[in-house]
Structure formats: C-alpha cells, structure tokens
Amino acid sequence: MKVYISADLEGISGMVSWDQMKEDTPEYTKAVELMLKEVNAAVEGAVKGGASEVLVNDSHGYMRNLPIEGLHPKANLISGFIKPLSMVQGAEGADLAFFIGYHAGVGTRASICDHSYSSGSVFRLSINGKDFSETAINAAVCGHFGVPVGLVTGDQETVNQARVILPGVLTVATKVGITRFAASCRHPLEVRKEIEEKAQAALIKFKEEGFQPFLVETPVTMEITFMQTAKADVAELLPGTERLDGRTLIYRGKDILEVYRALQALLFLARSVS
Ligand SMILES: [Zn+2]
Structure with missing residues (x-):
C-alpha cells in the first residue's frame, strides 16, 4: 500500500501571509517547521493505517522547503524544481493520495493566499468550462493515474471546495479565513492530531469501500x-x-x-x- 503526499505551505495552520513563506527569513524557518509537522502527522497516520510506503512531494514555491532530516523516517521525499508534473510529481503508481497544506483557488473570498498556481500570473483557470483550483487539477492528474485523493487539509474554504469535487474525501480544516491575509487558526497540536487520525481513517476507508478517482472528460x-x-x-x-x-x-x-x-x-x- 503506497501513499503519496503532495505538501503545500499556504494551508498549514499559522500561515496567513506570503511574508512568512519568504526563504531565508526567521519566519520562513518557523513556517517550514510547522509544515513538516503537519506532513509528518499525515505520514504517521498513513503508517498506522497500514501504508508500506509513503512518498512526500514538496509542492510549494521552489519545492525544497521540507528539511529532510526532520521528515518522518518511514517517508521518502521528492525535493527540488523543475519537475514535469510539478505538485503531483511521483503520484503515478500510488494507491492513495493526500493533499496537505493546500489553499483555495484564485478569487476565493476569505481564504488564505487564494491563487491557482501563480498568484502573479493567473486571474482565472478553468478546465472544460469549470473553474479549477490546484486541488481540482492535481486531483485530476492523480485520477489520470488511477490514484484517488483520500485526504485534503487546508483552510475552511479549501476543504469546502475539495468536498464538492471529491465526494467522500476526508478533510481537516486548519483555520478559518477572515480575509486573504488573516485567519482564525486552530492550535497546531490539535490540527496535527486530527490529520494523523484522518490519515489513518482514510486508509481504512480505502480498504473497506475505496475512493473514486477524480476524472475529467477527454479531450x-x-x-x-x-x-x-x-x-x-x-x-x-x-x-x-x-x-x-x-x-x-x-x-x-x-x-x-x-x-x-x-x-x-x-x-x-x-x-x-x-
Ligand atoms: Zn504553495
């Protein structure tokens, strides 16, 4: 049983501003530590649920945020940039995917750092006539490989959007957005506990009833x-x-x-x- 984790940063509890995510700042050092701990909680839950292999793909910015020496020892890490499949590099061949620390699509109100792939470039992104967030497009690529998404974590709007497109997906809301750059954040210890529990529950649900891969019509x-x-x-x-x-x-x-x-x-x- 192989679990694949795509890990972003904006949806981690405590993240409310791009300023916290600028490399080589004291805030960034704290940010990646918070990211690492939510990722590790997901790995721990997956392992408790029976995963024999866990692959984490660092999916934020230049994609070398997670300090490997702090990573859960049962996980491997894809780090670095450029990757042809970007946020879903390495998903092929997995049984189940988790999206950790995700954020809502561009234009979402009261959602931390809402954007779709590029905050500076993309005003709107749609697939087959429907607005697609990163959660949606990444889930569709996973679906192309037959990999369903079992867990999505991020702010309240992010998990609301995930539930609409991924029926049955388990979610953890890490915070509730007030504006684009302010949120009511849950305590990280509580968030990590719930991520671990939901990750384990996702594996149990996968074995008992399964999740549907998210597919988009072709062409x-x-x-x-x-x-x-x-x-x-x-x-x-x-x-x-x-x-x-x-x-x-x-x-x-x-x-x-x-x-x-x-x-x-x-x-x-x-x-x-x-
Ligand atoms: Zn990001």
Whole structure:
C-alpha cells in the first residue's frame, strides 16, 4: 500500500501571509517547521493505517522547503524544481493520495493566499468550462493515474471546495479565513492530531469501500485568463494555444496530463514578463 503526499505551505495552520513563506527569513524557518509537522502527522497516520510506503512531494514555491532530516523516517521525499508534473510529481503508481497544506483557488473570498498556481500570473483557470483550483487539477492528474485523493487539509474554504469535487474525501480544516491575509487558526497540536487520525481513517476507508478517482472528460480544454496582456502575449507563443482576447487563451489536449504539462510551460512563459 503506497501513499503519496503532495505538501503545500499556504494551508498549514499559522500561515496567513506570503511574508512568512519568504526563504531565508526567521519566519520562513518557523513556517517550514510547522509544515513538516503537519506532513509528518499525515505520514504517521498513513503508517498506522497500514501504508508500506509513503512518498512526500514538496509542492510549494521552489519545492525544497521540507528539511529532510526532520521528515518522518518511514517517508521518502521528492525535493527540488523543475519537475514535469510539478505538485503531483511521483503520484503515478500510488494507491492513495493526500493533499496537505493546500489553499483555495484564485478569487476565493476569505481564504488564505487564494491563487491557482501563480498568484502573479493567473486571474482565472478553468478546465472544460469549470473553474479549477490546484486541488481540482492535481486531483485530476492523480485520477489520470488511477490514484484517488483520500485526504485534503487546508483552510475552511479549501476543504469546502475539495468536498464538492471529491465526494467522500476526508478533510481537516486548519483555520478559518477572515480575509486573504488573516485567519482564525486552530492550535497546531490539535490540527496535527486530527490529520494523523484522518490519515489513518482514510486508509481504512480505502480498504473497506475505496475512493473514486477524480476524472475529467477527454479531450480536455483549459482556459487561462492572465493578470496582464503581456503574459498572454508570450503564452500564446506555445504551439496549440488559441488567443481568445487580450488576457485569455485556451489550450486543448488529448487528456489532463497533456494539458497539465502545457500549463507548466504556459506559466514559465507568463512569469517571464509583467
Ligand atoms: Zn504553495
């Protein structure tokens, strides 16, 4: 039984601002320690639930946040950047996925650091006509590999959004957003306890009744509205894109995997200008 964990930072209890997530600051050192402990709680729950293998994918920013010497000894770690499958690198071959420390999609009110893949570039992101958060698109890539998502943790809006698209998923709300940069945070000890319990419960549920992988219809149409026209100007250099208006383009792919890889390329292009 292999459990895959994609770990982000914004949804960890205590995180309320980008300032806490800037590398080489005292706040960042504390932030990754809090992230590590929520990840380790998920690993511990998975191991108690019978996981023989746990793979953690560091999925925030430049993706080398988690200090490996503090990681739960039963887990392995994917660290570093660039990864073709980004936040879901390594999901293929797992039995069950957990999303830890996730955040809500761009435009969500009262949700910490709401964004979809790039706070500076993406105004809106949709797949097959529906707004997709990182939870949704990452769950769809996991679904492409036949891997269901059993646990999502993050702020209240994040888990609300997860429950809509992933029926039966277990969730842990780490905090309740007040605005984009303020939240009522639960105590980390309580959050970790619940993450461990829910992780273990997810494995039991997986064995007893299973979870449905999240699948999107193929072919897949992705529509991205960028923050500025210049970003769309460079993004449309990628063959296969179609410009709809000043800031919006669409990309059609045979499946979510192809679209996900195109998304990574489009974001690299978009980040090159402002
Ligand atoms: Zn992040």
